[in-house]
Amino acid sequence: MEWFVNLFANTNSVAHIALIYAIVIAVGVYLGKIKLFGISLGVTFVLFAGIVVGHIYKIYCPESEFAAPGDTLTFIQDFGLILFVFMIGLQVGPGFFESFGKAGLKLNALAASAIVLNIVVMFACYFIFFYQKHDVNDLPMMVGTLYGAVTNTPGLGAANEALNSVFGQLNLPVPQIASAYACAYPLGVLGIIGATILVRYLCRVKLEQEEAVLEEQAGANANQKPHHMHLEVSNKYLEGKTVLQVHNFLNRDFVVSRILHDGHVSIPNRDTVFHVGDQMYIVCAEADYEAIVAFIGPVIEVDWEQQDQPLVSKRVLVTNPKINGKSFGQMHFSSVYGVNVTRVTRHGMDIFASPNLPLQVGDRIMVVGPQDDVDRVANMMGNSIKRLDAPNIATIFVGIIIGIIFGSLPFIPGMPLMKLGIAGGPLIIAILIGRYGYKMKLVTYTTTSANMMLREIGLVLFLASVGIKAGANFFDTVMTGDGVLYVLTGFLITIIPILIVGPIARRMKFNYFTIAGMLAGTYTDPPALAYANSICSKEAPAVGYSTVYPFAMFLRILTAQLIVLFCCGQLF
Template identity: 30%
Template sequence: MTALLDKSPVLLLFVVLSVGTALGAIRIRGISVGPAAVLFSALAVSALDARLALPEVLGTFGLALFAYTVGLTAGPSFFSSLRRGARPVIVVFGVLAGLGVLTAILGRILGLDKGTVAGLYAGANTNTPGLAAAIERLGGAPEPTVAYSLTYTGGVLVLLAAAAYGIRHGGQEVAEDLPGSEAIINATIKVTRDNVLSVRELTVTPHGRVLFSRHQVADGSVDMSRSETVLRPGDRVLAIGPRAAVEHITKQLGRRSKVNLDEDRQDVDFRRIVLSEKQFYGRTVAELKLWTRFGARATRVRRADHDFLATDGFILQAGDRIRVAAPREKMSAVARYLGDSEHGTSDINPLGLALGLAIGLLFGALPILIPGLGTLVLGNAAGPLIIGLLLGRMQRSGRVVWTLPHQGAEVLTQLGLLLFLAYAGGRAGSAFIDALRTPLGWKLIVAGLLVSAVHGIALVVLASRVLRANGPRTAGFIAGSQTQPAVLAFANAATRFNPEVALGYALVYPVAMVTKILVAQILTFL
């Protein structure tokens, strides 16, 4: 069997993937290690026979594909996080950078080589892309993989404990200056105040923007809200936006109505429409021109499992589900205009994907002179990642659409990750066994637990004291900073899917991912 696997790398790949994904699907108290199990299965196989290793080109392909699609997906939220949520982003960046310093100090004390230090950092913080960047920077050396493998499990367990503590003991207030502190809601408001205002004057509040989809005048007739619509006492209006913003508008206009305009679909209807018309990929909501064409209005956009307010500047992607309010007789025409077809929404857009990857790999191959450190080559991880972030933010250039449908991006991201993990584990099996038999292995385990503990404690303290985040949001910060799905799954289950968890996670995840990759690479220079 060993001889057969040695002669057939493709068969070896699928054996490793089969065993690893099966192990990764096993849940213990609702928690699984996920794709990381492929790394451990590859380690086990290569420990049996050092010849059972996959070709380097396979690992390079998986790494570049993974890094590029991560950047492409995170691009919009990464840059918006920098704009909208400076405080939590700065806190997470500071903690992760500080952990890099701590890891470097521990490496000096323990006499570790730079590859092992980088792997220790990646494993203690459970960040596979950081491991990938370190391995690629060191030309495929096994030391980062060994250190990562020994410290990964401890990192997951320690940060699970930190999330549990944060949920139980976190503050109860939510800082109002954090973006997206509440989910999108709608409410029918009855106008009782005499101060006559137009819809245009009400869309911006101190708590975020509000959209108005329909309007009922005192005689009971319902129509679409226009920007010039003037709200008078006795009118009702349907407002959509963050809870705090909707409540602010409610107090400004009058009170909540017992009549729900959402239930009146006789004249104005609403539905979710799948965006599958390619000409609109990467365009803004305003560029749809729904109002001028149909007298319709987009109110929300659902992407993956999250709802977003459909503001004029919101950039659309393939497969987005747009909630549209429109005159009943125009709804079918709106659906045809936007596509409303599942077919094609998972296409991988070969031109944009291939061109973006090529640009990323070329950028990663360029030598960059850094005073004091020498020449830095970003390589096959950081190069595609950075280009992916930039192209993900741009969305499209003329006729070239850079973004991928959410489902397609997820598939490619996971495929790239699995290919790289299968390759990396196959190069380090014997070194992993050797490390377990020496004091070095136990030193790494203890050092990893220390780094993970500092990570968890720092985030719990700073989230509650500096950011004044509540328990679920603190757990979301920890999950996002860890960039590993186990903590997110645990926090969601423990809080019964409190939306604060997802909001905290989404805010810091992109910055945490990029920071860890860069810090892991920097550690290979020290």
């Protein structure tokens, strides 16, 4: 049985390291599914499993610093962090800049205010409870408490990486801020939901009335949501005018998918002439349909079976990398291919196919036309699901290379410590690649499952490494150190900003469900979003969450670096 004992005792063995990580991750993931009062800690429980394993090794193998070599733990931790934040950036990138619309700008401003308040409360707690001790480790530990209180693991990783840089260059032991993070995290999850509920009562919100308000509001962006209708040309001014002339006069985008003239159905193009009495199938943005109806003619019912040339409509999947980034205006579908494209489905949302909209790999387009022409367009677009099954690994690692280089550049000349590091650099580059990669001919599409798989692997590797490192001294910190203070201050950091920002958002006339989603997104907390979704039958919580999540995640990671570099670095 000596071989079996060595699997757990020989910390330099590759088999031992792989076994320990597998145990920590498997146990953490399974225990994280257990719900108390309807709430689970999810994959973050891997951190706690790592802490327990680290503590056990400290007791039974006191000669070993950790359950695996320190350099190996650090490598796996940092690589997991890079993979995790890069995949987050790639996911949020396409919608990052679009989230700053009119209402989105206000929601993101509220989210930024909450993040600033989190930091202000953290510093207030530090000066009240810890400053007089003059211990250089106290402020870093409060940073760990901050990110446990706001349940933001990427921020913990960014702060940890910055601390390694600051303390490492000074040859000082790096504070194990994961201990403070673990102390604050459980109550942070409960505190976010509890404070959101408290906002409801402070603002005297009635859920039924909020639902009724959502019923009256448009559920989607009327400038992007496609609207389908059959019209008959009744405006005599349009007699003899071409589609292009009508389009230019109206100054609104619309697509005439098919037209019925004298019993003959055809696919129109920009030079097709309108005649009074023509019947047509038109797709436009929902915001424009009333103006188009008023100008062209009334809405009617059309029997498209009266045609001498069979037309088909088919959803085509864009998988050809050469199409990536080309706009509909550049493709000339109607004039060159004899078909019309009426709408695009992207990330589960239907978008009107305006001429300036760029195509991206992974889009599904609705193509209407004769069977042969539709098939020709489908072949040109790729239309191969198998191509999308494999993630674009080259793009991911090219982005990581650029992100690491970018994160290593000091953003203040002459101050080498002032850099974004391996968390902030890859995150920013991933956001930019996710949004503008098609312009550089980079195919950034990955299936949701592929993105989640890579992201979760990176996260559990990071959490397991941090937990194993922190486990050696965690229980000493909790039982005989400042663990109780970390729990108390973490709770204050969690709830105070919500109780300030929530009522302010309500005074700005935001729906309560949108506010609940916005708060969950600000704290990047899925359990809080799950609660908001459970009390609302509409998409308002998800909209609020997704509107602020990209910017909030970016700010959490960036401010973690800045706090450590500008504040913790000044303690020496």
